[in-house]
């Protein structure tokens with residue numbers, strides 16, 4: 386594939402790891418961080434110790450804390466910031482660009498209040514005359530493993546399959562395999578909601594429960610993701626793929642997961658504000674729980690695990706009591722629930 390110049394906005398663990406994939410594929414990467422100290426560290430020491438300790442960053446990646454410089458000469462931008470920063474980053478971008486750009490995003494969340502998915506926020510913030518295609522890159526992929534070039538599979542989703550295929554070509558190599566999918570709603574929902582279930586898996590672990598409970602959370606979590614997906618117009622089969630069951634498995638079982646680690650501490654009695662500060666990285670499942678809880682209520686979709694996590698996070702419910710209450714819900718028929 387021909388060499389591209391790509392602006393990556395967000396130099397946390399995932400933005401840095403994805404920049405490394407692009408650099409390995411011989412693309413030129415301008416990596417934007419809002420923190421000057423991270424820019425200096427990346428450019429001078431070739432490390433990003435706060436987010437990816439022990440990793441050497443290739444010379445092909447140039448960091449900057451000037452968005453204008455990052456965007457200069459590119460028509461492809463990759464957004465990898467926390468969901469709550471998506472709108473402000475889009476506003477910065479639209480004030481700089483003068484021709485249409487393709488926006489790829491690799492963030493996972495839903496906005497509380499508006500219930501918007503990330504691609505919807507992008508479309509709302511960037512005027513039509515400046516926005517080319519919007520593509521979602523999502524799937525079971527922890528930055529810590531991708532930065533070590535460990536085999537990883539993800540999905541590139543867009544309503545324009547040519548754009549999804551362009552992104553597939555951009556990222557694909559011998560350790561990073563990319564599938565395409567036209568179901569943007571399903572791909573975005575799966576990636577966002579699995580973080581709630583991963584928080585739950587962490588809480589369960591923190592309470593001292595074992596693999597049976599984790600398997601139950603993954604399986605019944607998938608059932609409630611599918612119910613919400615059906616109400617929102619997603620394709621059911623998407624949730625059996627990488628961005629559904631695949632991402633649930635990796636996030637609920639990996640030591641790398643920020644959501645699992647946060648849940649574990651919450652299960653041990655800590656509150657979510659303390660835990661987020663302690664981890665020093667975004668725990669998307671917290672805000673997404675708030676969003677999904679209210680979204681599900683507004684659509685009359687039953688999401689008992691999401692309800693339980695919401696009550697633990699926002700209503701001070703005891704985690705053990707939340708699990709007990711889930712277990713003694715009225716008996717159901719598995720095929721119809």
Ligand SMILES: NC(=O)C1=CN([C@@H]2O[C@H](COP(=O)(O)OP(=O)(O)OC[C@H]3O[C@@H](n4cnc5c(N)ncnc54)[C@H](O)[C@@H]3O)[C@@H](O)[C@H]2O)C=CC1
Nearest residue numbers: 395396397398399400465466470492493527528666667669
């Ligand atoms: N870490 C991972 O392995 C993966 C993360 N993701 C998703 O990627 C997104 C980012 O996650 P991480 O990189 O893990 O987060 P992180 O906490 O490691 O880094 C977030 C980065 O965003 C920057 N940032 C925050 N607000 C900003 C703003 N207004 N403007 C510009 N930059 C801003 C921070 O300075 C930091 O560099 C999340 O939605 C996450 O769910 C998706 C797949 C894998």
Ligand SMILES: O=C(CO)COP(=O)(O)O
Nearest residue numbers: 524525526527642643644
């Ligand atoms: O989305 C991810 C892996 O696919 C990252 O999950 P965490 O944010 O929980 O680390």
